[in-house]
Amino acid sequence: MWSSSSTPIAQALCSACRRAIPSSSTTVRAQQATGSHLLRVEGYLLADKMLVAGTPIMSDEFTVGSRDWRLFFRPKGGSLTCLNGMVSASLLHAGGSSMRDVTAECQVSILDRAGFPAYTASIGPQSFSSSSGAAIDMVGVKELSEAAPRLVDEDGCLNVRCDVTTLEFDE
Numbered sequence: 001m002w003s004s005s006s007t008p009i010a011q012a013l014c015s016a017c018r019r020a021i022p023s024s025s026t027t028v029r030a031q032q033a034t035g036s037h038l039l040r041v042e043g044y045l046l047a048d049k050m051l052v053a054g055t056p057i058m059s060d061e062f063t064v065g066s067r068d069w070r071l072f073f074r075p076k077g078g079s080l081t082c083l084n085g086m087v088s089a090s091l092l093h094a095g096g097s098s099m100r101d102v103t104a105e106c107q108v109s110i111l112d113r114a115g116f117p118a119y120t121a122s123i124g125p126q127s128f129s130s131s132s133g134a135a136i137d138m139v140g141v142k143e144l145s146e147a148a149p150r151l152v153d154e155d156g157c158l159n160v161r162c163d164v165t166t167l168e169f170d171e
Helices: 008-019 044-050 141-151
Strands: 029-042 062-064 067-074 086-096 102-111 117-128 133-140 157-170
Touching: 029 044, 029 062, 029 067, 044 141, 062 157, 067 102, 067 157, 086 102, 086 117, 086 141, 086 157, 102 133, 102 141, 117 133, 117 141, 117 157, 133 141
Parallel strands: none
Antiparallel strands: 029 157, 062 067, 067 086, 086 133, 102 117, 102 157
């Protein structure tokens, strides 16, 4: 029976593989981090009457993993030039300890009075570079306005939860 390892060429190649010991190596480790941020919009019913399309309500920066993020919530829709009638949310990579790109995904939920998701939309996974972002449509502007009585809590707040998961490679 013929075997490729018994031929002189195959033996020479195998010997070369054993001699080709690398002079350096790199090990990278995948790191996953998960975190949540709650954006509370106090006086939402007043804001609902006064906001125009494109006006964002911005969260403070929050950290997930080694990265800083910011949530932009537009209850009247994306922008004046893009009047699609959809409430939108955007996740912005606001920097952090590393300026390298990061892969992230997020889920944004408008919560009901009891704190459970009433409307949810997801982004990703996708690559975020420094100061880049991604946007999603969540629910119709009219539908959110009509649902406000069952969403706004006893303190007059509309609560928007953002769950972010990041994946980075540490050297």
